Amino acid sequence: MAFRNFKMIGYVIYGRGCFNQLGDIIQPHRKTGAPMVFLVDHFFEGKPLINRLPISGNDKLVFVDVTHEPKTSYVDALANQLKEEFGTISGVIGIGGGSAMDLAKAVSLMMNNPGSAADYQGWDLVKNPGVYKVGIPTLSGTGAEVSRTTVLTGPTKKLGMNSDYTPFDQIVLDPALTADAPANQRFYTGMDCYIHCIESLTGTFLNEFSKSYGEKALQLCREVYVNKTGWDEESDDQLMMASYAGGMSIAYSQVGVAHAISYGLSYLLGTKHGIGNCIVFDKLEEFYPEGVKEFKWMVEKNQIDIPQHICAGLSDADFDKMMDVSLGLKPLWENALGKDWEKIMTRPKLRALYELL
Numbered sequence: 001m002a003f004r005n006f007k008m009i010g011y012v013i014y015g016r017g018c019f020n021q022l023g024d025i026i027q028p029h030r031k032t033g034a035p036m037v038f039l040v041d042h043f044f045e046g047k048p049l050i051n052r053l054p055i056s057g058n059d060k061l062v063f064v065d066v067t068h069e070p071k072t073s074y075v076d077a078l079a080n081q082l083k084e085e086f087g088t089i090s091g092v093i094g095i096g097g098g099s100a101m102d103l104a105k106a107v108s109l110m111m112n113n114p115g116s117a118a119d120y121q122g123w124d125l126v127k128n129p130g131v132y133k134v135g136i137p138t139l140s141g142t143g144a145e146v147s148r149t150t151v152l153t154g155p156t157k158k159l160g161m162n163s164d165y166t167p168f169d170q171i172v173l174d175p176a177l178t179a180d181a182p183a184n185q186r187f188y189t190g191m192d193c194y195i196h197c198i199e200s201l202t203g204t205f206l207n208e209f210s211k212s213y214g215e216k217a218l219q220l221c222r223e224v225y226v227n228k229t230g231w232d233e234e235s236d237d238q239l240m241m242a243s244y245a246g247g248m249s250i251a252y253s254q255v256g257v258a259h260a261i262s263y264g265l266s267y268l269l270g271t272k273h274g275i276g277n278c279i280v281f282d283k284l285e286e287f288y289p290e291g292v293k294e295f296k297w298m299v300e301k302n303q304i305d306i307p308q309h310i311c312a313g314l315s316d317a318d319f320d321k322m323m324d325v326s327l328g329l330k331p332l333w334e335n336a337l338g339k340d341w342e343k344i345m346t347r348p349k350l351r352a353l354y355e356l357l
Contacts, residue, residue: 006252009146010169016237019136019174023054026091026170029132034090035059037082039104041066041096041138049095049138049177058086066099068270072117072154075103079110079117091132091169097189098142098273101135102150105166108133109150117161118154123331126163135168138177140239141189141274143196143247145171151273158267158325173244175236187225187304188274190239191295193246194221195277198291199256200249203335207252214249217242225298256336257287260329261353264322269310282306283356287336311357323350 013021026036035058042063044050055061062078082089089111094104106117108130113120120126135145144151148167149160160166178186197218200210220242224235262276271279282299285292299306311319327333327350333341 004252007148007164007167008251009167009171012171012173014173014240016174016176016233019052019172019177022093022134022136022172025172026054026093026132026134029091029169031088031090033058034088035086036090036093037062037107038093038095039064039078039100039107041100043096044138060085064096064100064103066096066103069151069153069158069266069272070099070103070106072106072121072152075106075110075117075152078103078107082107082111089131091134092130093134093136095136095138097137097139097185098144098151098192101137101142101144101168102152102160104133104135105130105144105150105168106152106161109161109163109165117152118156120161120163121152121154121157121159123162124164126161126165129165132170133168134170134172136172136174136177137240137243139181139185139189140175140178140236140243141186141191141193141246143193143243143250145173146244146247146251148251153267157328158263159328173240175233175240178236178240179233183231183302184304185274186231186239187302188272188278190221190225190242191278191281191298192274193217193239193243194225194295194298195258195281195291196246196250196255197221198281198288199258199336200246200253202288202291203253203256204338205253205335210249210251210253213245214253217245217249220245222294225302226294254331254335256332257284260326260332260336261350261357263329264324264326264354265310265357267325268314268318268322271310275307278306279310279357283353309357311354319351319354322354323347326350 094101149162200214258281265271
């Protein structure tokens, strides 16, 4: 049996205020004449955080539009613009939620790999390391800061660039950066982490490595969303570590049914990842009875709206597109349902699940 040789993050800094050390952290990675590029979630345009960025020389600040899930065409446009403007760059710093960090990972890779980002959607297709890259989450839950993928919507599928070259060289985990997150958004990304844990801990790929991280992440999620009333600084600290541990848990296992179905939603309807997982998980009692029961309780306790009937009125062709994307995610289905998953998750069965959403 061949064991997976798992590539982890290069460096991690954690703590309230550690963002202030970013300038010192990236300084040794600066190359003469080649700028650092800051890809920042457009949410922060005009906000105080921008004045704290260690921008110098010919560094470039780009506010990235994360209204929708990142597209391969957007990655290509950003990478091509940087190549035309500078030739080469010293590195990419992604600041924001999962989408901003995924864009940073993808742009880093496309600076050193030919063609389109769509050419690398899949497993271990990336041939060359990207430029130096730093991930700085301002929302907690997605696990994008630790994962070996970048979730991208391409011309024919929604699938990440899964490779050993994808993880960040450095991540900066400063819980203070998540303080201003909108309540609904904070819940959706937190539930992304919770769902990671449920899918990992009940999957067929489960092992002690993923179990150790998954159980800790799940405990932290419950501390924040079940045991507490109201939100405090400790909640931000706990959720940031839950996100990290949840991401680590799936790194050596996989996610499952909720993620596989929500990828189809996102591809067709542009549903954002966190809320998409919530919409799907809400209907998956058959697969995760205990997890879904607790999830519904957390939704009610935190007074969050989960959209309903978003697939009403879709055509057969629409359902087929979603199913094609979903069924292409074989490792997710195998983790959830075992090697014979195709006998369980037939197209009629999957269609019926989409019709519930």
